[in-house]
Amino acid sequence: MYWSLTKYSLIISFIFLTFSCSQPSEKNEQTYIVCTTGMIKDAAENIIGDKAKIEALMGPGVDPHLYKATQGDLKKLQAADIIIYNGLFLEGKMGEILEKLKNRKTVIAMAELLNKESFINNTEFQGAYDPHIWFDVNLWKKASTLLSEKLIQYDSSNQNYYQKNTDQYIHSLDSLNEAVSQKLQEIPDSKRVLVTAHDAFAYFGRAYNIEVRGLQGISTLSEFGLRDVSNLVEFITENEIPAIFTETSVSEKAIKAVLEGCKSKGHDVVIGGSLYSDAMGEEGTFEGTYLGMVHSNVEKIVEGLSRISKESK
Structure with missing residues (x-):
């Protein structure tokens, strides 16, 4: 019941925030901000x-690790007053372009505003960090607060307006974080393992006490082979994990290979749904917001991992 009420309240928050942030502007010329991902834009x-x-720049279903800037993107970046990107090498090949633009305009790496102590080490690349900070709602709240401070520095004339909006957004994130923590308690202790296409959910696992496994590494640029598939199949089968998950921004082919491997060993496992990992849902929908993205993911994860497999019956 609490989760259902929370979803309703989050949708109301989404509508309220949209309305409250859409009052007539006093300026004729607006600042132009270009963000890389939908989460940052939100x-x-x-x-x-x-x-x-x-x-x-990157819409629903787009993988930022593999994204290549188009000529149209470059024009938008050149025209932007402010550019906001995630950083920590999430944007892959675009990183060099964004670094060069720092000398000419305001460019903010949102994740890199956080203290390094907040980050999870990237085991694939020495000295690098996992960029998927948005899967820890509390960490995203901290990053959003720091982003607000940067934007207020840029346009201090609207400080009160920005601060009021920020306070409303932070309140909605606090409510979301509490709801997520409570909802995930429904998963049995023995089934608290999240298996996905790539290792994007480490912050989620750390924040909410769930073991995470990905077929690919932190970046979808990392390769995987038959041994990786075989090892994951063995792990899922031995631990009787009831569901594994695809991602909206990553090909389903690899996870389906894992699914077939499990079934060939007689283990009853299903695809529990497609999670929003590196991109949100369609614009204009609840899932096309950060609140809705997280809510949708948690609903699918809880339903999938709470499933009773045939061999357990």
Whole structure:
């Protein structure tokens, strides 16, 4: 019941935030902000409201690790007053372009505003960190607060407006974090293992006490082979994991190979749904917001991992 009420309240928050951030602007010329991912755009919109035109380069289903900037993207980046990206090498090949633009305009790496102590080490690349900070709602709240401070520095004339919007957004994130923590308690202790296409959910696992396994590494650029598939199949079968998950921004082919491998060993496992990992849902939908993205993921994870497999009956 609490989770259902929370979903309702989050949708109301989504509508309220959208309305409250859409009051008439006093400026004729708006600041132009370009974000890389939808998650960053969502945070910026909740803070900035109508005081800027905000666009995201990467839409639903787009993998930022593999993304290559188009000529149109480069024009948008050149025209932008502010560029906000995740950083920590999430954007892959775009990183060099974004670094060069720092000398010419305001460029903010949202994840890199956080203290390094907050990060999870990237085991694939020495000295690098896992960039998927948004899967820990509390960490995303901290990053959003720091982003707000940067945006207020850029446009201090609207400080009160931005601070009010930020306070509303932070309140909604606090409610979300509490709801997620409570909902995930429904998963049996022996089944608290999340298996996905790539290792994007480490922050989620750390924050909510869930073991995470990915076929690919932190970046979808990392290769995997038959041995990786075989090892994951063995792990899932031995631990009687009832569900594994695809991702909306990653090919389903690899996870389906794992599924077939498990079934060939007689283990009853299903695909518990497609999770929003590196991209949100369609714009204009609840899943096309950060709140909705997280809520949708948690619903699928709890339902899938709480499933009673045939061999347990």
